[in-house]
Amino acid sequence: MANIHQKKGIEIKLSRRRLYFLFGLFAVVAVALIYFYFGPKPVQPLTSIQYYNNVLNFRRDLREASKIPIYPDELAVRNEIMNQLVENVTIAFKPASETENSLYSLEIYEIIPKLMIGYSRIKTSPHFNATIVSSYENIEGAIHPTMNNPMIVLVHPVYSNETSVSMGFHTIYIKGKTAKDFDLATIRFLLAALDIKDI
């Protein structure tokens, strides 16, 4: 009888090169896993924020909105709209088409209740009214806003080629190039008016 030597298990023969390759592959997977679990996460949209005792919810990402340019600066906008001398706020808009007008409603529902929370903090309760204008040209001269009756002008994307918040004489313009930008500009205005920072 021949003495047969039996080996148990499996033998794998790897060349050194192949071994390096496997180690490299393993390291890449490990790094990927570590990065996935512990690395920086994609930024989630921030749509809610604590405002004193209230949680304010917005239609869009606040961080994105905070990048919208505001002229001349946040303080000027806030001083104009959020002070105790304000007795009435007029919101002016130029109608777009029937299918696009609803965007104004969304912004108005966003602006008024949130401003009112701000006003309640400083113990004032101005009235709000909306007015239809046929043109944005010379709108300040037509409406004659005052320190007690500042005006917010909503400029629909169909009339705007920029996204911004800017000021005129006792007037604040909110403009958006797209519906989303219009939302963001509205939120940018509210962030300034309510003095919400550190987003």
Place this chain on the structure above:
Amino acid sequence: MRFEKLIASFLAALMTLLTAASPILAATALGDFPKFLTTTTDSVTSLNAYIVVGSSAKPEDIVAAADIAATLGSSSSYKLGSTTTTSTVTGLTRDGINVCDLAASAATCNLTYAATSLTAFPIGNLTNSHFSGLKNSVVTWESSDYDYQEKVDLSGVYMTHSLGTDKINGTEKLRVDTNGKIRYMYVFTKEFNFTVKDATKGTIAAPQYTYPYKFKLLGKDFTLVGVGATSIKMLSGSTGTSTATKAVEYGGYKFYATIGSTNAMQIDVKDKDGNAVETILFTGITSGTVATKSTTKTSPILDVSLTSFGTLTDGTVIGADLVVGPSGTTTKEYDGSADVETTGTANDAFPDAARWGILYHPAGTGADLKIPAGSWIEVKYMPKETEYYVAGDSISLPNNYATLKFEGWNTDKFATITVKAYGSTNAYTVTNKTTVAFSDAYGFEISSSPDSIGSTSGNYYEKAYILFSPTGCTGCASNSYQVAVGFKDKTSGKILVNDKAPGSGSDDLAAEYKYDANLTDPFTYNFSLSYGGVGENSYRLAFSIQNGTVLGLNPTTVVVDFVKAGVAGSEKLLMDFRIRTSAPGNSWGTSAPQFMLGNTSATGEDAEILVKTEGTTYNAGKKSTEIVTDDAFLLQSTSSSSSSDAVTWKIPSKTLAVKVSFGTPLGTTETTGTYKESVVITSPVAVLDSEVTATHKAKDLIVVGGPCVNTVAQSLVDSGKLSANYTCAGDVLGSAWSTDVGYIIVVDDGFTTGQQVMFVAGTKAAQTRTAALVLQQYKDLLAGLTGSSYKVTAATTAGITAV
């Protein structure tokens, strides 16, 4: 089979029960708007609804949206329930301020003083907790909140009724001295510092005009531009935005900004009739900095400060922010004094309130640029001479910001008491009311209205008497007199006295019908006076009559004082009644003694009535005014009554106290005590109908616009939750839609059980807006509506009818 029957029976019973119960599960009532759209968590009530806007909207729908948004925003409080109380003032009403019995200058006579268990004004300052018109709030400036509080100090105001002081003359009056006893304060509870924005701007010498601190003093616009160690600089005067057609007015003049450019502005000045007075031209100016010019043709000379402006390229003025006021005051420095006497720039008067001066009071050590925490700007009242206010009078703070009013007494129920010399008369026996006990008797009558004269037995009468008989007592000593206490019997109309008179030779000891046949000792009788016999307090009316030779030689004194304080020497009203007839000698003879007030009959004399006010006794026999005594009863004009040998005064139904209020007079009765709950709107309240998802439908919805413009409205119809008659098919409205009508309909369980859908729509956009206006006035127009579906033709009560 039996089991199936059982199930069938059970289901039938269940259906019957549900059918019977369904009327009980009443639909949501529109009168509960907006409460049914809210949810309460941890005592915080917030809106639990989304507003669904139709993707198609007319411009009027947008305007309506603003109305609804404002409605929901302003519904931060609403009535949940109420208790009815009566008030004539929104603010602090104090009913229970003492009628002071000390010298008027004593601190305890001020408004804070009150007897135990009575309320008075707080010893400290009045604040928002006493009158909501006084703010306790914040001003936001350069990203920071600056807390402030408005306070009013009335501690120097006091009530007085001194008879010895001119202009008071015994009448209850509220006294305001000349040196600022009414003080309004705007208190900076947090330090304010201009350096946060710019360390070089915000001093007296270098004001901060670009980023000033805007605030209101007494509700009037002021702008703080500079702070020094002991003074501040403010823009003040008549403030507003002027255009070519809208004026800022001051002192009867109107200031119009008629034409301008980026660096120039023309202001036309007109008088109250619209006549041109002069033109003021500002040149080389920049919006955001302050330029001041003076008028030359107005009287007085006025300053016009231009702080900000906007113009169009054609010269049209969008607006020019002006401050107009007396020369030197529109940009004015205020120090620690409130000078209202000096004319010119030193005058610190509040705009349009010449006797109210403004001052700055830094807390601790003041410094440039900053107002230390606890500092205040004060506006205080400095009348030219001491002022006195009678009941019903009031003092208004500048700008009618609040009113201090002497409302009057704490009661309007008084019994009128009169004591007078009386006779001749007959008096009858108590037993049979027919036998004459005293005939041709003289003495005193005490009358009251209502019946307020109490006997020693505790019975109350309209009229009581002290009567002297003309006949001496048989068998009595020769110098003895018969005297009896009598009461008017209303049934018989007769005066009744004791049965033993006349001449029985012994006293009747009946408790209340006191009789003395042998007046050798002083005769005394203490009536008690109480309003209608049920007054809160009882007073003592004490008769003390001397005997023998004393009678006729010395005054017979009638004393009135409180029973509670009824000790000798505490009398607050003394009436000097004397015998008018000749001295009786040792016997009566044939006539009873007759009485008069003072030394001379039917003549008013100063000393015949003595009264004590604020601790001092004064002669009061010839006074034409009502005099308040230290024990708080009211001596009536003596100049008329004393000449008829009578004295009249009033006793109150309750402990007399003063009622003073501070706040906003209403002039009418109002319901207060309403319990309110906060509604905070924090959600992204609006979504387009195209954006609505199951998440939205899980909450209450406010659907704005009809089914032709809002697909969510149509889906309600399609699901059968809203009648098919409300449908919109091919832009054609269903039969439920009347012409020119708006609708407000609440659909219970619209998309989710327990959640409501409120449907606000109109046949045209204008009607949608009318419906929105109804929601805006929900407190007036919807309160009490029990139905859930209503038509709206006008934003009036009559314009809302159930569908």
